[in-house]
Amino acid sequence: MGNPIKLIIADDNLNICKTLQNHLQNQEGLSIVGVANNGIEALELILSQEPDLIILDLIMPHLDGLGVLERIIARTSATRPKVIMLTAFGQESLTHQAMTLGVDYFILKPFDLDILSKRIHSLTQNTPPVSGNAQFSSTAPIASTVRSGLNLNAEITTIMHQIGIPAHVKGYQYIRDAILMVVEDVSLLGAVTKELYPGIAKRYDTASTRVERGIRHAIELAWERGHTDTLKRIFGYSMNIERQKPTNSEFIALLSDKLRMMSTAS
Known part of the structure; x- marks a missing residue:
């Protein structure tokens, strides 16, 4: 057995750091060599510990994730660590900038x-992966991993029913289509406003802005009348579900990833 993977966690959310530590610290082949809660701490740990991989939050105090990457590049170290960047998926321009800085x-x-x-x-x-092509999902090909007979529509229906999204609202269909599209082409997560919403809008002969509003309305309904235990199980570890709702992109991305994982099981 080879040397363990040296890992650094950098996030200003203490709850996320603790959750990641608890989940990863006892896993075979992993060694957490440092935890940082701001960009300056993260940079110091990276330079001193020379990790194999960094879990790096995009938005942090003192120095953000992009700033950390820029300074790593400036040091021109012999071995650059792999980078998993955590993000609430805000501006697409930020994700493209991060790609150019070496996010994997x-x-x-x-x-x-x-x-x-x-x-x-x-x-x-x-x-x-080829430089400039940071991944938004599994390294395994998506289309070929869906097991024979899996009815994605049925799985989506079950999950949305459990979450509490009513089938009669327009956002229900928009979310269903968004998940199916992302399962087939994960790169759409990198172009939500430019490609995903317009693609759905074309199907329903409506505007992209109405698709965005419809999805937001459906998510808000789920939080108002949904099942608390289910919401906590799916979303609760990194947010207070009583006060915080996921963004449209977060919601679509997480459910799409869950369906991909279900499709590759067995």
Whole structure:
């Protein structure tokens, strides 16, 4: 057995740091060599510990994730660590800038911890992706991983019913289509406003802005009348569901990733 993967966690959310530590610290083949809560601490740890991989939040005090990456590049170290960037998926321009700075994979908050573990191992064991093509999902081909007979529509219906999204609202259909589209083409997560919303809007002969509003309305209804236990199970570890709702992009990304994981099981 080889040396363990040296890992640094950098996030200003103490709850997320603790959750990641608890989940990863006892996993075989992983060694957490440092935890930072701001960009300056993260940079110091990276330079002193020389990790194999960094879990790096995009938005942090003192120095943000992009600033950390810029300074790592400026040091021109012999071995640059793999980078998983955590983001609430705000401006697409930021994600493209991060790509140019060497981010290997984006993971959207809130996220599935088991999926994160798989990404850590795949990034440190597999051939790196071509420069400039940071991944938004599994390194495995999406279309070929869906097991025979899996009815994605039925799975989506079940999940949305559990969450509490009523089938009669327009946002229900928009979310269903968005998830199906992202499962088939994960790169759409990098162009939500430019490609995903317009693609859905074309199907329903409506405007992209109405698609965005419809999805937001459906999510708000789920939080108002949904099942608290289910919401906590899916979203609760990284947010207070009584006070915080996921963005449209977060919601679509997480459910799409869950369906991909379900499709690759067995």
